[in-house]
Amino acid sequence: MSTENEGTAVPPAPSAPPVPVDTPAASPQPAPPAADAPTTPIPAAPPAAPEAPAPGAPAQGAPAYASATPEGGSSNPHPGPPASGSAPEGGWPPPPTPAYAAGSGGAGDGSGWGSSYQQPAPKPGRRRGGLLAAVLVAALVAGGLGGGLGYTLAKNEDDTSSTTVSASDSGGDLKRDAGTVAAVTAKALPSTVTIEAESSSGEGGTGTGFVFDTEGHIVTNNHVVADAVDGGKLTATFPNGKRYDAQVVGNAQGYDVAVIKLEDAPSGLKPLTLGNSDKVAVGDSTIAIGAPFGLSNTVTTGIISAKNRPVASSDGTGSQASYMSALQTDASINPGNSGGPLLDAQGNVIGINSAIQSSSNGGFGTGQSGSIGLGFAIPINQAKYVAQELIKTGKPVYAKIGASVSLEDSGDGAKITDTGAGGSDPVEAGGPADEAGLRPGDVITKLDDTVIDSGPTLIGEIWTHKPGDKVTITYERDGRTDTVELTLGSRVGDN
Template sequence: MSDTHPPTDPAPLRSAPRWWSRPASSPDGTAAPDHRVPGPREGAEAAPDADATAAGPLDDVALDEPPAPRYDPWSTAPLHVPDAGPARPGIRMRQLVAVAVGCALLAGGVGAWLGVLAERRSSTRLELPQAGVEPKGRAPGSVAGIAATALPGVVTLHVAGGAGNGTGTGFVLDGQGHILTNNHVVADAQRITVTFSTGESVNADVVGRDGGYDLAVVKVDGVRGLKPLALGNSENVKVGDPVVAIGAPFDLSNTVTAGIISATGRPITAGGDKGDGSDVSYVDALQTDAPINPGNSGGPLLDGLARVIGINSAIRGADQGQNDKDPARQSGSIGLGFAIPVNQAKRVAEEIIRTGHATHPVIGVTLDMQYTGDGARVGDKGAEGKPAVPPGSPAARAGIKSGDVIVKVDGQRVHGGDELIIKVRAHRPGDPLGLTVLRDGKERALELVLGSANSG
């Protein structure tokens, strides 16, 4: 039994889109051969393709791949795939533009990535110019050299007392543990702690103190490796000499400041808080512009060879404000610091270490501290009805009388009672002293030898 086959003529193929069909004629003008697969009835008109009709022309539709040719599965004729033919100019231009844009984007992305990578590498490898490591030593006469020499011998004092806690400075005098500081730092102290530049802290005891010179000596025990500071000579100090101050301003230990000597022989008084004048200090001071603040008191003022030439004791604050909102005094440095000359401090410290107290040189008179004229006037009477010029006193032996006005000391003019005391205390008991007095409108030159009075 023979197989029954359907008709051999396949159904007509759908018309290929125009972008896939060949040109209608050959380049020589003749008709192009028809390569379509024959339909079921040769010459019969094929039915229109509904899908193609509905979709409309595909001239402007861009596809990534050409559609597969349609064929009749019952046909035995060989399948012929139409040639794509030459590409249309519009499509090629769009392709070129797309390729160019892609290349540009790719190049931009690669460039950006390389830029970021280069920036990261340059940032991690950035090195600014810098000086190399240098020797740590400094010239002995430089501020750093002076500080390095002196700091091991400077101490910070923390004082607890009835009036509260306070901070001051001192420096080592000898290997036995004696430390010099200001009287007002340790006055009324109940407990004193001394801290060295190494950070070691020990307790200290008061050896003796003198309110008139604002000096005191404390002592520590059991401390090894003490570094006493060298003492200079305040008589050698000249205005303009460079100086270095070391202290603990506002409890900032081991603070170093520098400046110059602004003046010498500057008469100052400090203290007097008790009201009876017993705690007033009279100092023929060295003036410096090296910054000195609360807490520097008792610290050393050093010359260019790291030798002590003064003991920092007082500062001058700003004047009282013009209204109630202004502070009465500026508490910090305004460049007016005052130090006790080391020659005076050395004598007082030696006496305190030997005897526990110091002596004061005196001329043996009672001064009229209410006198407002120029000079220091000798009073009419002394304390408790005693004579203003006691018999046998140095002043009496020199011929000074009540009512005399002392206008010069060793040829230097004095302008008041405080200044006369300061000039006298710049000397030692037993020193000769020349005075110029004004009596009955005439000046007289007198000589005397200073007496001694205990500070206690």
């Protein structure tokens, strides 16, 4: 699956049907329910003593209708030819992003809403004055009665204990139990930052990161900081408003992971607790924190929709693709969420929000995309290993099998190509694949128990492992299926 890293705009919202509003001209009334919830119109309350209208009295209050049509939407594809587990080649174009059609609704015809209440005109003569006098007397009697009651209650208070109940102006302390979204958020938010990256030419964007250790290391996505890698500017802002300059410690384009470090990092930093992404189950609750469209400290919720989802996405420069065997979530992830933590219900980080599958429709003139409930996160077990290597050496380390595979999404497996990148050998001499007896033309269909349907899927699955791990490869050759065990090699750096 090919996806997009987040862009910077909002996807289109379905049109809402026009909402009729019964509004008398003399006195505006609240809007009635939507047209799909029929109601019986309620006229205004009649006067205390209604009389028949005088002949020729004009009708008042014609019904009026108002409609509302929300709009918006966007997309931001970043296709780019990826690299393989070793040095793959081939024409891998990301598949076209599915179009998203915004819904629409029609207006009602205005029938069935009733007519406005017509207030009768008063008759001339002495009766009007008599009515006013009666109302005045009633008011005085009611006032006198109220005063009498007040006096009686006050007198009783002097003689006996008071029975007056005073209402509290406070609902009391609201306790948010551990494990609730509010409790998890309150604990995690102070350890997240909004990252602003700017290149030397002034270009850049906004993303998110989270505190990795007490020394001031922040983990985020490579594509969040890519603009600032060579001579750019980075800042990280905490929810309390404190802002720090930062530097890129290391970045891994293939993994789409980067580590930055705060300059003059404050004391008392609280790293987020890292979970175990291998133990995540489909249906588990998720909480995503980020800065969608620049709206810092935004929290959204959802579930784990799928595991081990093969995803290939661009780093935004078009020069390198990243691969992941991703956690899929329906928590709303939008441009600016990139690099932010995906938490479980206990507040443990289980992934790094990285990519979205989105509609191709743009909105607000940006041509960029937004969430349709298909978000992808780098599993934290993989990201933790990458971050530790970046902090240690400044360079990423990739597991590899030592063979070039086709990046075409055939659905039949990952085929070892006849020629490697730049004319090199497709199977590295003395590498893991060579020692295992793999040859050009072999089609790899499984890695351990994971089905491999394409080259990008194979690369993403290999990169969930560490160099030195032993894996079992299932492959097809000349119509026969065979298996072989090999030990993964290593490659340092993105080039």
